[in-house]
Amino acid sequence: MQLLTKNIGKSFSGVNVLRNVDFDLIPGEVHALVGENGAGKSTFVKILSGVYAPTSGKILLDSKETEINTPIAAQKKGIALIHQEPQSFSHLSVAENIFMGHMEGKFFSRVRWQNINNKSKEILNSIGLNIDPKKIMEGLSIADQQMIEIAGALSKNSKILIMDEPTSPLTPNEVNKLFKIVSQLKKRGIAIVFISHRLEEIRSIADRVTIFRDGDKIITKNIDSISNVEIIKYMIGRDLKKTEVSENIYAKEKKVVLSVKNLTSYSKFRDISFDLHKGEILGFAGLVGAGRTDVAKSIFGSEKYDSGQIFLYGNKTKNESPHNSISRGLVYLPEDRKQMGIFGQVAVEDNMTSSVPNLISNAFGIINKKNVTSLSKNYIEKFKIILTSGRQLIEELSGGNQQKCIISKWLLSNPSILILDEPTRGVDIGVKSEMYDIIKQLSQNGTAIILISSELPEILSLAHRIVVMREGHISNTLDHKNASQEIIMQNAIN
Amino acid sequence: MPLFDKFLRIRELGILSIILIVVIGASIIDIRFLSYDSWRAVLLAIPLILVMAMGQMMVIICRHVDISIGSILAFSAIIIGLVFIQFPNTSLLAAIFITAIVGAFLGLVNGLIVTKFNVHSIIVTLGTLSLYRGLVFIVSGGRQIDRNDIPLHIISFSQTSYIFSIPGILILSTVIVLLTHLIMKHSIIGREIYATGSNPTAAHLKGINVTKITLFVFGVCGMLSGIAGLFYASRFGYVNPGVTGVGIEFIVIAGVIIGGTSITGGSGSVLGTFLGILLLGIINVALPVLNIPGGYQKAIYGIIIVAALALDQFIIYRMKIIRGSKYV
Numbered sequence: 001m002q003l004l005t006k007n008i009g010k011s012f013s014g015v016n017v018l019r020n021v022d023f024d025l026i027p028g029e030v031h032a033l034v035g036e037n038g039a040g041k042s043t044f045v046k047i048l049s050g051v052y053a054p055t056s057g058k059i060l061l062d063s064k065e066t067e068i069n070t071p072i073a074a075q076k077k078g079i080a081l082i083h084q085e086p087q088s089f090s091h092l093s094v095a096e097n098i099f100m101g102h103m104e105g106k107f108f109s110r111v112r113w114q115n116i117n118n119k120s121k122e123i124l125n126s127i128g129l130n131i132d133p134k135k136i137m138e139g140l141s142i143a144d145q146q147m148i149e150i151a152g153a154l155s156k157n158s159k160i161l162i163m164d165e166p167t168s169p170l171t172p173n174e175v176n177k178l179f180k181i182v183s184q185l186k187k188r189g190i191a192i193v194f195i196s197h198r199l200e201e202i203r204s205i206a207d208r209v210t211i212f213r214d215g216d217k218i219i220t221k222n223i224d225s226i227s228n229v230e231i232i233k234y235m236i237g238r239d240l241k242k243t244e245v246s247e248n249i250y251a252k253e254k255k256v257v258l259s260v261k262n263l264t265s266y267s268k269f270r271d272i273s274f275d276l277h278k279g280e281i282l283g284f285a286g287l288v289g290a291g292r293t294d295v296a297k298s299i300f301g302s303e304k305y306d307s308g309q310i311f312l313y314g315n316k317t318k319n320e321s322p323h324n325s326i327s328r329g330l331v332y333l334p335e336d337r338k339q340m341g342i343f344g345q346v347a348v349e350d351n352m353t354s355s356v357p358n359l360i361s362n363a364f365g366i367i368n369k370k371n372v373t374s375l376s377k378n379y380i381e382k383f384k385i386i387l388t389s390g391r392q393l394i395e396e397l398s399g400g401n402q403q404k405c406i407i408s409k410w411l412l413s414n415p416s417i418l419i420l421d422e423p424t425r426g427v428d429i430g431v432k433s434e435m436y437d438i439i440k441q442l443s444q445n446g447t448a449i450i451l452i453s454s455e456l457p458e459i460l461s462l463a464h465r466i467v468v469m470r471e472g473h474i475s476n477t478l479d480h481k482n483a484s485q486e487i488i489m490q491n492a493i494n
Numbered sequence: 495m496p497l498f499d500k501f502l503r504i505r506e507l508g509i510l511s512i513i514l515i516v517v518i519g520a521s522i523i524d525i526r527f528l529s530y531d532s533w534r535a536v537l538l539a540i541p542l543i544l545v546m547a548m549g550q551m552m553v554i555i556c557r558h559v560d561i562s563i564g565s566i567l568a569f570s571a572i573i574i575g576l577v578f579i580q581f582p583n584t585s586l587l588a589a590i591f592i593t594a595i596v597g598a599f600l601g602l603v604n605g606l607i608v609t610k611f612n613v614h615s616i617i618v619t620l621g622t623l624s625l626y627r628g629l630v631f632i633v634s635g636g637r638q639i640d641r642n643d644i645p646l647h648i649i650s651f652s653q654t655s656y657i658f659s660i661p662g663i664l665i666l667s668t669v670i671v672l673l674t675h676l677i678m679k680h681s682i683i684g685r686e687i688y689a690t691g692s693n694p695t696a697a698h699l700k701g702i703n704v705t706k707i708t709l710f711v712f713g714v715c716g717m718l719s720g721i722a723g724l725f726y727a728s729r730f731g732y733v734n735p736g737v738t739g740v741g742i743e744f745i746v747i748a749g750v751i752i753g754g755t756s757i758t759g760g761s762g763s764v765l766g767t768f769l770g771i772l773l774l775g776i777i778n779v780a781l782p783v784l785n786i787p788g789g790y791q792k793a794i795y796g797i798i799i800v801a802a803l804a805l806d807q808f809i810i811y812r813m814k815i816i817r818g819s820k821y822v
Contacts, residue, residue: 101700
């Protein structure tokens, strides 16, 4: 079955996330999709598999125009999505997982156990898998569950398999096994759309590669006629000019305030070691899921780690809770502002002063409203936070202004170490540059800052040094003088 | 301990061993517990609870819970009582049919609210628990259905039958239990109920109509609770708007959970539920036989339930380790 898309576009509440994608898929090919986070490749495969309806454009199957409104409709037309995290029924048997939803019969008709067990065995054997179909799903590895999901797609006679980063939860051995299956499927004429961040894998399995950037399809090429360097270039676009990173106290004193040694959390990251200096902005780059946020949370004490040491101002500490860290002057500004950053239904003033209960209350713990207003007023003016009054609910402010409030909240507590996790996400350009000024100002004054960001220009223009993480470990630590988008991406991707 | 481990592999053996412990313990304290009378009492106490438990088990496997079953029981018992007052010649079959319809209707109302308004079933059925009980008072005018209102052939339903004089409710409940087993274990809809409870998102993605499944389990649960209303009228010979079925949801849900049905959905078996209800029935009969004062009975009953749940949880934990599951 041949698939063709013309001018496919998608917008969410007026924002275009995908524009005019022309794409074609030939039976028996493995077609890789690559691009940075948010480039639009996930949105695109969600349209192909019926999760989203496109805002514009059309899809043609075997040159016939088709509408794919639901995942079920897609499955009936022979398009199956293999989820990154397998969607399985852990309490049911392997055969049931394969045939659930399309067994023969309805309602009270008998399940033909022998039939589905035999067929499952057949399908599993055909992709070289030796699992007992009667086995209960629970306890099978993620890899096996993924294969069983593929078997389920085959049982429906799917002609197109879409795999969204199937290899990221797998070990190298399991990846090899998966690739053997993929090449068998190819021989049967099944087309495979394959999303991955690992260029080596794409090179070993794909026939063609399509590159996405900022919602546009940039180019489709035969894998043999494009180099890794070219792929990365297409992914990040043209070189952006580097702005000057100011040398300051950090360069003069080189005084270590935070030192992390071999920090490991078995399931999330391993052997994380770095030093953070007074007045330094230390950038953390890497793809989503590389473990940056988990490292930050473990240092802050809101997540547990399994081994390794943390030294704060030269003393060994065990930051067992956020409360401890805050009292030692280490604060964390979370990535998920709405869920973890603000108290939405509470006034701006109260949000801002929530970090310093001692400063706003008397000896009996009674809050003095005047202190609340005067303390917060300082920062409202300093950061030019736009609001009607300090009593306004914080959730009514724009994202950028909320973010300024959260930074003010932590600055009130006078921290010496500030961890910023994607501080400019969802913030408009104007506020963004104001935020950059705030961050620079803080570092001039000696605050040590860890800046986690997925925006490379942001990291390149602010950070003195850049730690690049890849799949749970530090792949490189770069000085800003030697850093460029290409180098960072090469270290972030395999 | 390979032998012990093998023993632990069978899900229902945990609850079975708890039953054995209780029976042996009670018999050592007082040998009268093993008498014919005690066991007859156990067997007669079980059917009503068991029938309701079958429906509740389906609901819980589907990741929901129905707390309103006691009120559904009372409502259908009142309705059938009023029918008997008007038409004393109503046949047993017709009575079963009427109570089943009434119960199924109330159950479907629960299911509809849960699916249409996407409200958690605990909240919905907590509300309808009170709503249906209110309807019982309104419909009956607060009056009790007395023994002489209930026809003899209905009373004898719980005492004898043409088949070896085995009480009719015992036969009917056995049939219901076996049917539930067949449906849950071997029919398409049964497996879809398990799938829905195991992973609702995946079920939806596989094309299972989750709304239909949810309505089905609530409908069946209501229907069986309705039939239990007839059991009640037959066995106790009266229906009191303020007493009938009050607090019975506690026993039913406890029995289902003790029987190994997971509150988080996706697993549970008819055999396990039967054993769970049997255990509660045995304890219920054993406590008076052992001359435990009334005030202590409820407390001890509670302790045994909690102990049984804790022990069962331990057994599940062991099983998962043996199976090598990552999700212990």
